[in-house]
Amino acid sequence: MKLNRLLTMTMILINRKKVKAQELAELFNVSVRTIYRDVETLSSAGVPVLSQQGVNGGISLIEGYRMDKQMLTKDELTALSIALKSALTSYEDTHAKAVLEKLTGVADEKIKQSIDHLFIDLSPWGQNSLLKEQITLLKKAIEQAHCVSFLYSTTHGTMTKRLIEPHTLVQKGKVWYIYGYCTLRDGFRLFKISRIKDIKEELQSFQRKEVHLSEQPWDKAWQQPQNLVELTLSFDTSIQTLIEETFGAEHIDYEKSIVHLSLPEDEWLYGLLLSFGNRIKLIEPSYLVDIVQRRAQEIVALYAQPKR
Template sequence: MKIDRLLSIVILLINRPLVQAKELADMFEVSVRTIYRDIESINGAGIPVVTYQGANGGIGLMEGYRLDRNLLTERELADIFTALQSISSYGGSEHTMLMEKISSVIPPSQTAAFRSKTTQLVVDLSPWGLMGPLEERISLLKTALMECTAVSFEYVDAEGRVSRRSVEPYTLVLKGQAWYLYGFCTERADFRLFKLLRMKDLVQEERSYVRQDLPVKDLPWTDRWSLPSNNPPAVLHFSAEGKHLAEDRFDTAELQPDGLGGYTVNVHYPEDSWLYGFLLGFGNAVEVLEPEHIRRRMGEIAAQIAAKYL
C-alpha cells in the first residue's frame, strides 16, 4: 500500500542522513520515478524532504526535523523497544520497522543513552540451534490469527493419543519455554490449549470465524493450577552431587540443606505425565521422598527404562 511505503520512507529518512532514490526504489520494488512522486507527497504533507545533487547527494530530511516524542518518556520507549527485541528473537521480524520508528524519535544527542537502556536487559526467546519447523508453525499461526481463519492439524496429547483437530486460533502463548496455541476446538466444542511441538501437518483452512471476547481470568496458562491449595506437596531430595541441578531450577529460599551437602525441597505440581517427565529429567540426582504413590510410580518408570538397556 502507498501509505505504508510513504511512512516507511519517512522513518528511513529520519534515521539516516541521506538515502539514494535508487536504493529506495529497490527496497520497495518500485521505479525511481515512483519514489520521487512519493517524495512530493511527503513534502505536501508538511514533512520537509530535501534532495541533494552530486556524487555524494541523495534524499534527506531538513536538518533538525524530528517526530513529536512527547507522548512517551525515553524510559518507556526503551522498555517498548526491549520488548520488541524479545519478540523479534523468535521469528518476529515484522516488528523491525516499528523498532525503526521508535529509534527515529530519539534526538541524536540522546541516542547513546537510549542504546544503553535498550541493552541493559536482553530477553532472547529463541532456542539454542535452529528453530526450523517450530518457527514455521508460529508464522502460519500468526497469519491465521490476523486473518481470523481456522487451522487444522494432527495432535498428539500428553497420553500419546492422536486426533485430528480443527481450531479457531485466539492466542499464541509462550509459557515455561514452550509455545502453545489457545483456541476454540470444533471437535470438543470448547476452548483448548495445544502445545505446538505436538502438532503435525498444520494447515490454514479457508474457513473464517468471528472472534469472541476471551475471559479475563481462569485462562489455562495462568498460575492458578500451580497454587499449593490446588495440588498436594511432593518432597524431593537432591544429592550433594546433584545440588547444582536444584539450584538451577529452584529459588534458594525454597531449598532446605540436608546437612550432607544436598537439599530437600517441597513442590506443588499437578500429578500428570508432565510431572514424571520433569522429575526424570534430573536423572539420579533426585529422589522422591513423599508422597508414597509418586515415589512408587517413579520406581516403576525407572525399572521400565532400565529394562530397555539390559
C-alpha cells in the first residue's frame, strides 16, 4: 500500500508544480505527518522532492525531473488514459484517478495532446448525480462482495423488494444495469439502474459465483426465442437515418422502405413503436398492430378530454 502511495505521489508531483501536504493527506486518507514521512522516504530513494513551509509552500519536485517512459508505448498510454477519463465520467474511483495521474505523469506534451483528441462522456445529459452515486455504491459493493438491497420497479410500475449479490456493472447502449444473483428469483437477473430506488449496501457478504461475462449472458437471455416477436414495419424515408440508428441497416429493405427484425415483446417495444408517431407503420404481426392501435387511441382520448 505504501509503495503504491509513493508511486502515485511521485506522479502527482510530476504533473503539478506544487501540492499541499493536506491535499495529499486527504487524497490518500492518511495524516499530514505520514505525507511528510513519505517525502523523506522518496528523498532517501533518490527522488528530488522538496518541501517548503509557509502560505505559498507545498511539496514539489526539482524542475525537469521525469520518470522512465519506456513502461508503455505512446499509443498504449493514450488508449489507457482515454479509457480511464471516460470511465470516471460515470462513477467516482480514487484508484482510477490515481492511475490516471501516473499515466499522465509519464506522458510528454505530444501524448497529452493525443489524449485530448478523443473524449467519451458516458454520463447522461444533465449530469445525473443520483445515477453516479448509485454506480459508485454498486461498484464498491461488487469489490467488497457485499449484498445490496433496493426497491425495483417493473415496466408496469410494480415495486418489489430485492436483495442481490452484485457481480457486474453493465452499460448497454446508453443505459446502465447491474447484473447480479437475485435471492427473490433464485437466479441471475439484469436490473436497470434507473428503476432502482432506496438502494443500500448490506453487511451481508457473498461468495462470487462463476459467470462467463465474455458470453454476455444478459444479451443471451434477451434474445431467447420465446421472448422474441417477428416484426415488419414500413417507414417514412425522411427518417431513414433514425431508422438505421434504431434498428440497424442490415434489417432494412431500402427499395420498399420496410424493416424486418425480431425484438422482445414488452412495454419497451410498445413505447418504441409509438415514439415514431406517424413516421412508421407496423404491418405484422396483426395482434401487435391491434395493441399499438389501441394504445394510440388511448393517447388521443386522453388529450381529447376537456380541460379542467
